[in-house]
Amino acid sequence: MNTKTLIAFAVSLLAGCTTVGPNFQPPAAQAPASYRSVSATSAAQGVTLQRDWWQMFGDAQLNQLEAQALQASPTLGAAAARIDRARAALGLARADDGPRVDVGGAVTDLRTSAKSVTTPVLGGKAIAFDGTQTTLQVSAGWELDLWGRVKRETEAAQAQLDAASLDAAAARVALTADVAAAYWQWRTLADEAQVLQRLLASRRSALQVVQTRFDAGAATTQDLQRARADVAAVEADQTDLPRRQALALNLIAALTGQAAAELQLQATPLAAPPAVAAGLPAELLQRRPDLAQSLALLHAATAQVGIAEGAFYPSLRLTGSFGFQSKELGDLIAAPSRLYNFGPSLTLPLLDAGRNKANLATAQAQVQESLAAFRGRMLQALREVDDALAELQGRATTQQAQQVALAASQQALAVSRQRYDAGAVSYLDVAEAERTPLATERALAQLRGAQWAATAQLVKALGGGWGQL
Known part of the structure; x- marks a missing residue:
């Protein structure tokens, strides 16, 4: 059996070996049957999020802001660049699975030494060579992926590309939710400003009545100071409102x-x-791209274990070259000028001072770290949804109570006005009765803002329609 036959037999034998390293198996997601704040039935009620989820609100102004954010965001720009980098890395990994062919040429002026131990001797006289040599050569090399190490490198690179794409999707969800939350906060402050204006007008009217009565000796100093304090308190809130509105606008911008x-x-x-x-x-x-990204990173870490294991096994590389070499350029492309070589090379690691073991231990530890990170992110995702649902449920309950209080206070105000028209009470009593419904309206405006903020939080926690059309 000649050398070529032995090589072919060894290659066919080694090619039957399995791929090194463990195959990736997604871990089981430990999730409860339903969220704490809602039942499985009520959780299915409501609108279903789509990819451009903000369009379901029918707000052209919000749609425009979201479009501007998606176009101008440096965060999304950086995420897109990371995708391109991961795609290029995948291309490099795939390139390692095929042969490499190089073409080269050289023109060399050379002279060999007449005093070297390798100098040929003819008739007792050393022969030195002097002249110009031209070479044209094609060389090729191919490392056979006998153990699947290159396959694992490609697998890891693909998982990293998936993770980069999912990272960009998670950034998109976070950005659009943040834009909507800031926009709704600004609109809430605008609603609150209108209520504050009406409340301030009411308290100023009450102060004017008290001042008139005080000048006539019908009201005490305490009544006057109390009315002044009420006006000052609303004026303080109104003075602070532009600052809060400016901060919201700055965030939107x-x-x-x-x-x-x-x-x-x-x-x-x-x-x-x-x-x-x-x-x-x-x-x-x-539904959540960050959870899928965490799984992709776990997949990449698992593939790295196979890459580390592959370092323990021998590697077989096939190399060869073919070309022409001649001292005369006119004789370069001729049969006598041909040169070639071909041969396999086998490398088996023997002593590496524990480097391969350390690399394998590092890869295995990375798998455990990625697994723990996935489980932690899953728990965080469940908590974020539960928090948003609890916030919405709690605000809705509070709003119902405030609506009852508003209806009662408005009824009391109507009675007070009727009694004032009949001459049974003074205008100050009407102004006092007007205080409660206006304060309740302000609380309701703040509650609506909190509900919209919780809606943005829930959208973000649910993945913002990722994976939907």
């Missing part, structure tokens, strides 16, 4: 990539937000 001075928004009253279907906890893995 930063998220949408424009200067705050150029941002022109029209405020309209906020209604109650629509209910969003939360679904089941087990669906979070398909």
Whole structure:
């Protein structure tokens, strides 16, 4: 049996070996049957999020802000660059699985030494060579992936590309939710400003009545100071409101990539937000890109174990070259000028001072770290949904109580006005009765803002329609 036959037999034998390292198996997601704040039935009620989820609110101004944010965000730009980098890394990994062919040429002026131990001797006289040599050569090399190490490298690179794409999707979800939350906060402050204006007008009217009565000797100093304190308290809130509105506008401008001075928004009253279907906890893995990204990173770490194991096994490389070499350029492409070589090379690691073992231990530890990170992120995702649902449920209950209080206070105000028209009470009694419904309206405006903020939080916690059309 000649050498070529032995090599072919060895290659066929080694090629039957299995791929090194463990195959990736997604871990079981430990999710409860339903969320704590809602039942499985009620969690299915409400609108289902789509990819461009903000469009379900029918707000053209919000749609424009979201489009600007998606176009101008440096965060999304950086995420896109990471995808390109991961795609290039995948191309490099795939290139290692094929042969490499190089073409080269050289023109060399050379002279060999007449005093070297390798100098040929003819008739007792050393022969030195002097002249110009031209070489044209094609060389090729191919490392046979006998153990699947290169396959694992490609697998790891593909998983890293998936993780980069999912990271960009998670960044998109976070950005769009943050834009909506900032926008709804600004609109809430606009609603609150209108209520504050009416409340301030009411308390100033009450102060004027008290001042008149005090001048006539019908009211005490305590009544006057109390009325003044009420006016001052509302004025303080009203004075602070532009600061809060400016901060909200600044945040919107930063998220949408424009200067705050150029941002022109029209405020309209906020209604109650629509209910969003939360679904089941087990669906979070398909709904949240950050969870899918965590799994992709675990996949890449698992493939790295196979790469580390591959270092313990021998590697077989086939190399060869073919070309022409001649001292005369005219004789370069001729049969006598041909040169070639071909031969396999086998490398078996023997002593590496524990390097391969350390690399394998590092890869295995990375798998455990990635697994723990996935489980931690899953728990965090469940908590975020539960928090948002609890916030929505709690705010809705509080709003119902405030609506009852508002109806009662408005009825009391109507009675007070009727008695004032009949001459039974003074205008001060009417002003006092007007205080409660206006304060309740302000609380309701703040509650609506909190509900919209919780809606943005829930959208973000549910993955913002990722994976949907």
